[in-house]
Amino acid sequence: MPARTGSVAPAGWGIGIFPGVSRQRVRRFLLTMHLTLGLAVGALLAVTALTGSLLVFYVDIDRMLTPELVLPAGQEAGQTAPVPLDRVVQALREAHPARGGGWRLELPDGPDHPIMARYMKPEETAGKSFAPLMVAVNPYSGEVLSSRFWGRTAMTWVYDLHYLLLAGEGGQLVLALGGIGSLLILASGVYLWWPAAGKWGRALQPRLRSGFVRQVFDIHVLAGVYGLVVLLPLIVTGIVMERPDWVKPVVERLSPMTAPPVLVSAQDGTAVGATVGADAALAAALARFPQAEPRWVEVPGQGGGAYHIRLFQTGEPGWRFPKTSVWVNGGDGTVMDVRDPTRWTFGDAFFGWQHPLHNGECFGLCCRILVAVAGLLPAVLLATGTVRWRQKKRTRPARAV
Secondary structure, eight states: OOTTTTTTOOTTTHHHSSTTTHHHHHHHHHHHHHHHHHHHHHHHHHHHHHHHHHTHHHHHHHHOOGGGSOOOTTTTTTOSOOOOOHHHHHHHHSSSSOOOOOOOOOOSTTTTOEEEEEESSOOOGTSSSSOOHHHHHHETTTTTEEEEESSSSSHHHHHHHHTTTSHHHHHHHHHHHHHHHHHHHOOOOOOHHHTTOOOOOHTTOOOSSSHHHHHHHHHHHHHHHHHHHHHHHHHHHHHHOOHHHHHHHHHHHHHHHEEEOOOOGGGSSOOOOOOOOHHHHHHHHHSSTTTOEEEEEEOOOTOOOEEEEEEEEEEOOOOSOOOEEEEEETTTOOOEEOOGGGGHHHHHHOOOOOHHHHHTTGGGGHHHHHHHTTTTHHHHHHHHHHHHHHHHHHHOOOOOO
């Protein structure tokens, strides 16, 4: 975001950042860095942001592309309530008898939504870190509607491109480093744009001057300045989610974090198979949080284990992946452990807010739309920045040979 005509860097910034270096040299260095990183990282940021815009409405777009995921009108006629979850689990195991592990059931988001079940480690995708089998089940009949592998549908492919660059852990590292580069682009752009005292109103005025060259420049500046409010948290949360191992030690120095549950009694071999059904396990979880809304039921494998029930409580930042959790022993139905977001430490809250902030879910539909629109800005910045660079390159005087 180069400065507008007549703008100057803030007094003292050059001295504060690089002691003993003139402001002109600092500005020249930051302009070169802004240009170089913009051309090197801009395409990566644009692709990541555009795919992120699609993923804000991932479920809705997936349902548009997959008719089986939309229950027809009147589907529930004559059936006033969903079938028991135990019947759904039975249908899954009958449809996939060779899969003896556990299933994660995402409960319907509306009357025309199916139950979405995930088998996390299918043999067909064993070489990938995350590529579950996704099975849709009619909640009113227990009928299996579709079976798909993650990464082999349009929206899950987009997700892997956004989160992994289709390159596994190496892609995560590239995206995290690209995110840091993007922060440097934004920081240098703000420095170069920073208006002189008394010129803030003019600098922030959303106007396009006459002439193509000036209009390209104004679009670049306005998109960067106004988009900064949304792009900054999106980039930061993206880096944290890509490489939490970089951030967690710092957060733990500031605040303790709640340790993961140790479910010894679910793995001690005293019970063979789960004798408690999914409905009973869900009832035990809801008894602990009677005002909560059930969202996920993780069913243990046929060898036994614990149910993991995820519930949504009012006030949680994320609705689709809430953090209220209850673990129920599959052998005797006792509650083994709970996690309650109302008792979060600062460290728990920091990580608990990352995904809802990143996709805009934390502040409702308006915020999701804002995040989706903001995903278009890096492409605008890349295009206008590239045009601006070519304009300056054409007008630059040729060096003497």
